[in-house]
Amino acid sequence: MMWLSSGFVFRRGTSVYHRLDSRVKLLISVLMFVTTLLVRSLYELAAVLAFMIVVAAIATVLRRVARTMLFTAAFSLIIFVLNFAITRNLETSLLYATRFVAIVVSTSLFFITTSPDELEQVMKTFRFPRDVVFAFVTAVRFIPVMFLDTIQIMDAQKSRGLELEKGNVFRRVRNMIPILIPLVVNSVVRSGELAEAMESRAYGAVPRPTSLVEYRARATDKVVAVAAVIVFAIAAYSFYFVLPARIL
Amino acid sequence: MIEFQDVTYVHQNGVRALDGVSLKIEPGETVAIVGENGAGKTTLVKHVTGLLKPATGNVLVDGQNTRETSTAQLSRKVGVAFQNPDHQLFSESVEEEISFALRNFGFPPPLVDKRVKWGLELFGLEEYRKSSPLVLSGGEKKRLTLACILAWDPEVVILDEPTVGQDSIQKEKLAGTIGMLASSGKTVVVVSHDIEFLWPIQPRVVVMKAGRVLGDGPASELMQDRGLLDSARVAQPQLVEFFERLAKRPRAPFADPLEARRWAEGEAE
Numbered sequence: 001m002m003w004l005s006s007g008f009v010f011r012r013g014t015s016v017y018h019r020l021d022s023r024v025k026l027l028i029s030v031l032m033f034v035t036t037l038l039v040r041s042l043y044e045l046a047a048v049l050a051f052m053i054v055v056a057a058i059a060t061v062l063r064r065v066a067r068t069m070l071f072t073a074a075f076s077l078i079i080f081v082l083n084f085a086i087t088r089n090l091e092t093s094l095l096y097a098t099r100f101v102a103i104v105v106s107t108s109l110f111f112i113t114t115s116p117d118e119l120e121q122v123m124k125t126f127r128f129p130r131d132v133v134f135a136f137v138t139a140v141r142f143i144p145v146m147f148l149d150t151i152q153i154m155d156a157q158k159s160r161g162l163e164l165e166k167g168n169v170f171r172r173v174r175n176m177i178p179i180l181i182p183l184v185v186n187s188v189v190r191s192g193e194l195a196e197a198m199e200s201r202a203y204g205a206v207p208r209p210t211s212l213v214e215y216r217a218r219a220t221d222k223v224v225a226v227a228a229v230i231v232f233a234i235a236a237y238s239f240y241f242v243l244p245a246r247i248l
Numbered sequence: 249m250i251e252f253q254d255v256t257y258v259h260q261n262g263v264r265a266l267d268g269v270s271l272k273i274e275p276g277e278t279v280a281i282v283g284e285n286g287a288g289k290t291t292l293v294k295h296v297t298g299l300l301k302p303a304t305g306n307v308l309v310d311g312q313n314t315r316e317t318s319t320a321q322l323s324r325k326v327g328v329a330f331q332n333p334d335h336q337l338f339s340e341s342v343e344e345e346i347s348f349a350l351r352n353f354g355f356p357p358p359l360v361d362k363r364v365k366w367g368l369e370l371f372g373l374e375e376y377r378k379s380s381p382l383v384l385s386g387g388e389k390k391r392l393t394l395a396c397i398l399a400w401d402p403e404v405v406i407l408d409e410p411t412v413g414q415d416s417i418q419k420e421k422l423a424g425t426i427g428m429l430a431s432s433g434k435t436v437v438v439v440s441h442d443i444e445f446l447w448p449i450q451p452r453v454v455v456m457k458a459g460r461v462l463g464d465g466p467a468s469e470l471m472q473d474r475g476l477l478d479s480a481r482v483a484q485p486q487l488v489e490f491f492e493r494l495a496k497r498p499r500a501p502f503a504d505p506l507e508a509r510r511w512a513e514g515e516a517e
Contacts, residue, residue, distance in 0.1 A: 149335070155299045156336035158319040159328045160396065161352030178348070181338035185382060189334070 008111045009144050015113075017059035021221035022118035023125060024228070028055065029110035031232040036102040042091060044239055045098050051231075052105050059113050068108050069101055076100045116141040121215045134203075138194070146187065153182045249274055250296055250404065250435070255305035257291055257459075265291040266302070267459035275403070278426065278436045280446045280467070283456035284481040289439045290331075292456070293406045296437070298322045309404070324353055327402035331409040333389035337381040342373055342392060345381045346399050353400055367395035370425075386413040394425065404435040411442040419445050447471060447485040448509070455480045468506050 012018075017025070032052055039045045056065040080097035087093060114122070116137045123133040154164065157178045164175050217225075250273040257266040265288045273279050281289045294300040295307045298314040307314040309322055330336065339345040346367045350360045368374045371391040376384060381392055390413065397405060407426075411419050419442075426449055429436050440446055446453070446467065453470045455463040457480045463470050470476060471488045484492075491505040502508035 152330065152332070153335045155294065156328075156330045158299060159297050159323045159326075159330070160336070160349035161320050161323050161400075162348075163318070163320045163352075178336075178338045182335055185338075186334055 008108060009147070010112055010115050010140075012115070013060060013113065015058065015060040017055065018113050020224060021215060021217045022114045022122045023217065024221045024225045025110055025114055026122055027225055028228045029106050031228055032106035032109070033103060035232060035235055036099050036106060038236055038239055039095075039099070040239060042095055042098065045095060045102060048235070049098070049102050049105070052102065052109065055109060056105075059109065061109070061112050064112055065105055065108065069105060072101045072104045111140075117213070118215070121211075121213075130209075142187075142190075145190075146183065149186055150179065150183055153179050153186075249308075249310060250437075251306075251308040252292070252295070253306045253308070255295060255302040255307060257288075257295070257300060258303050265459050266295075268305075269459070269461055270305075271454065271461060271464070273435060273437065275435055276430070276433050278430045278449065278451040279438070279454060280449070280451040281437065281439045281454045281456060282441070282443065282446070282480070282482050283462075286458075287456040287480070288459040289456055290408055291459075293328065293408060293437060293439055296322070296404065296406060297326050297328055320352070323349075323402070324400070325402055326404040326406060327397035327400065328406040329390075329393045329397045329408065329410065331412055333386075333393045336393060336396070337389060339381060341378050342376045342381050342384070343368070343378070345392060346396050349396060349400050355400070363399045363401075367399040370398070371395045387415065387418045390414060390418070394422075398429075402434075404437065405429055406437045406439070408439045409441065410438065411440060411445045423449055443471070443483055443485050447487060450506075455482060457481070468504070472505070 032048065032055075035048050036045065039048060053062070053065070056062045076097040079100050080093045083093035083096050084090065119140060120133055120137045123136065128136075158164070162175060162178055164172065164179075166172075167175070250271075252269045252271040255266050255269045256264065258264050267288075269288075269292065281292060283289050291300060295302060295314060296309060298307075298317055298319045301315055309317075309325060312322070314322060337345055339348060343364050346364045347360050350363055355363070368377055371394060373388065373392060373395060376388065381389065384392060390410070394407075394410075410422055414422065423445065426436055426438065436451075438446065438449075438451065450467045453463070453465065453467045454461055455470060455476060462480050463473065463476045471485055472492065474484060477484050485505075487509065488505045491502060491508050494502070494508075495504075502511065
């Protein structure tokens, strides 16, 4: 949950990156994501990760991204071990494990700098059905709420003598039942209440409701978008035609 | 005894929830902690069970420093009924819910049965013994959470906003339960906004604002201190306000609200 909270929950910011049009932020994240898939060596991947760190620094979310990388490292260790067990190739295993971290960081950079409202706008731009947009954005919006719920439930159960950190793996999994059941039940109840509240406030009354805020791309956004595409094109070209091929 | 020694606590978002709180709660005392939202009331009581550890200062429960003791160990002495019962109910039946903590503490099965039966009877939940806790009404869920806490007979009982969602009859019963706990020598700490509920109990009142203790004393005194209550944004009990106005009249029938209350109770009997 900590990892989810740190890596994927939006917090309001005032950096240049936060102020970018959400569609441009999505474009940058998608391009970074694709680039991580294109790289063929650890050196190239290190360059892409360094670029992401620069973006995180501009967005003033470096500490949160660092924390995300740290939490992701646990999963990438599993990827490394599995890959190494199968391929017996250290470099390939390292590449895959690090690539996972880079993929998570590229996605995380979008979510931690884009508010649910902006996310809604992005999805509307791609003409997703309204119900799908609403369901997705609501889910994102409720992540911090569920995080708080989890803490409160854990507090309540710990106060009744539940020791979450005690015992072997199976016991620890079993100890999660008193946390998970209230969390799921609360979420189901809350979603039902939310649906009723939305309907009582005319959700779905007209097929195309108006928006409170209309997002328009500024000249800066357009310049950044073009620059992002150029940087991506240069990177992709370099990886395949300029840098020595180190196919792994 | 519960002792807060110059306790400071800062939330992750940088908000100073407790700011140099020093407080002693003697065994057998009934203490109400009042204050506006965000005053630090719940943060304060979470320190008693070690759910939160102070940034600076110490919290001692019967001489044990909460920094060095686990929540599970402390909860054997301190039972907390949190505000939202939906945050703790998960078992298949009401009796299993009550027995959860007892099993965690390693009570022998015959004693678990005895304590469960006692809890069900005390809170009038016998007919729901085999029912799912999730199908109970709000008031019943609240009573069940209290039964869950009292079942293991903790020395200290902390009730966080116990009157939320309770009707007047339930509130009266709850006040009776607090009285019963107090008379049986338990230390009772009630965190509440509900001044009207607290006033007849006449606890020691701790008034909090912005993580600090603004006032500490008997309810009969503090509830008449309009300046203190205003600065803590706590409403004065209606009865106190009424008698304060009455006292300004030339031939005021009572010297203070407590005297009036005693007279009214005598008349009622």
